[in-house]
Amino acid sequence: MKTKIHDFIRAEDIMSKDTFVVDIKASIRDAAQLMVKYNTNCLIVMKKTKPIGIITDENITKIVAEDKNIKKTKIKSVMSKPLFTATSDNSFFEIIKLMKKKNIRKLPVLREDSLIGIITEKEVTKGVLYVNKVLNKTFRNGFISPDEYKKQEENLIKSILEKGLKKEPPWVKKEIDLLRKIYEEQEQVYKKLVSTSRKYTLTDWRKNIWVDCKFKHEKMENDEIVFMCKKLKDYCVYKDCPLNKL
Numbered sequence: 001m002k003t004k005i006h007d008f009i010r011a012e013d014i015m016s017k018d019t020f021v022v023d024i025k026a027s028i029r030d031a032a033q034l035m036v037k038y039n040t041n042c043l044i045v046m047k048k049t050k051p052i053g054i055i056t057d058e059n060i061t062k063i064v065a066e067d068k069n070i071k072k073t074k075i076k077s078v079m080s081k082p083l084f085t086a087t088s089d090n091s092f093f094e095i096i097k098l099m100k101k102k103n104i105r106k107l108p109v110l111r112e113d114s115l116i117g118i119i120t121e122k123e124v125t126k127g128v129l130y131v132n133k134v135l136n137k138t139f140r141n142g143f144i145s146p147d148e149y150k151k152q153e154e155n156l157i158k159s160i161l162e163k164g165l166k167k168e169p170p171w172v173k174k175e176i177d178l179l180r181k182i183y184e185e186q187e188q189v190y191k192k193l194v195s196t197s198r199k200y201t202l203t204d205w206r207k208n209i210w211v212d213c214k215f216k217h218e219k220m221e222n223d224e225i226v227f228m229c230k231k232l233k234d235y236c237v238y239k240d241c242p243l244n245k246l
Contacts, residue, residue, distance in 0.1 A: 009091065009092040009127065009130060009131055010088065010089050010090065010091060010092070011086045011087065011088050011089070011090045011091075011092075011095055011109045011117070011119060012088040012089070012109065012111075012116070012117065013092075013127075013130065014092065014119065014123045014124075014126050014127040014130055015088075015109045015116075015117030015118060015119050015123055016117055016118055016119070016120070016122070016123055017116070017117050018040075018118075019044060019108070019115055019116075019117060019118050020034065020035075020038045020040050020042075020043050020044070021043060021044045021045070021046045021051070021115070022034055022043040022044070022045055022046065022055065022075060023045075023046055023047075024045050024046065024047045024052065024053075024074075024075065024076045024079075025074065025076075026074070026075055027070065027071055027072065027073060027074055027075065028060055028063050028068075028070040028071075028073045028074075028075060028078065029070040029071050030075075031043055031055050031060065031075050032060050032070065035057060035060075041056055041057040042054055042055065042056045042057070042106050042118075042120075043055050044083075044108055044115060044118070045075060045076070045079045045083075046115075049114070050113065051083055051085070051108055051110070051115050052081065052083055053075075053076070053079035053080060053081040053082075053083050054079060054080050054081075054083055054106060054108070055075050055078065055079045055080070056080070056106070059075075059078045059079065059080065060078075062078070063078055083108065084098065084102050084104055084107060085107065085108045085109065085110050086098065086107050086108070086109050086110070086119065087109070087110055087111065088109055088110070088111040088116060088117075090109075092127045092130075092131060095107065095119060095124075095127070096124065096127075099119075099124070105120060105121055106118060106119070106120050107119040107120075
């Protein structure tokens with residue numbers, strides 16, 4: 001089985017290192033004050049050095065709505081548990097699968113049982129964009145052919161859509177919609193590249209293959225031609241090319 005791009009992008013590549021913790025013996029008021037202090041909407045609940053749960057602003061809002069005493073109510077009675085975690089070497093695909101399956105929005109990242117980061121909806125979006133960036137770079141550097149590039153783009157979407165729960169949490173749907181949009185744009189770029197390139201082999205592609213600008217003003221090496229999905233147009237580095245003025 002071939003390794004996919006999203007298989008070797010790890011949790012530590014996309015996680016946020018800004019993690020904020022609270023002791024299990026703390027009160028709801030203590031937790032609320034920490035959230036305000038650090039401008040965060042969640043805290044990892046610790047028992048000594050071990051993460052055992054998570055408390056969010058939603059948990060606190062619920063307690064306030066129930067008119068409970070926030071000074072006396074301990075966070076251990078309202079925190080979300082069990083705590084689902086990822087390891088630093090979990091792949092991006094494994095992270096997506098776990099968050100979908102458990103319907104969770106925040107996933108602490110551990111290395112040898114020590115808390116080193118957290119993955120939220122923001123980091124998932126970052127991961128989607130990072131996968132696409134790495135795939136593009138791999139393609140442009142000639143490590144994969146256009147056909148393999150297209151295939152991996154397709155597999156990326158399919159793997160995320162088909163694994164985990166069939167019913168996606170709303171926040172996951174947003175990331176998948178973004179991925180679909182990226183794929184649709186890249187599909188257009190792929191078609192343009194194939195239509196403007198001469199016949200090639202993978203060996204050719206790893207060398208300085210020549211690509212024609214659509215305006216045929218001159219030939220340039222592939223590292224001087226930049227194909228971008230922005231506005232679905234391909235941009236030429238030749239400064240006087242009309243393409244750059246569209």
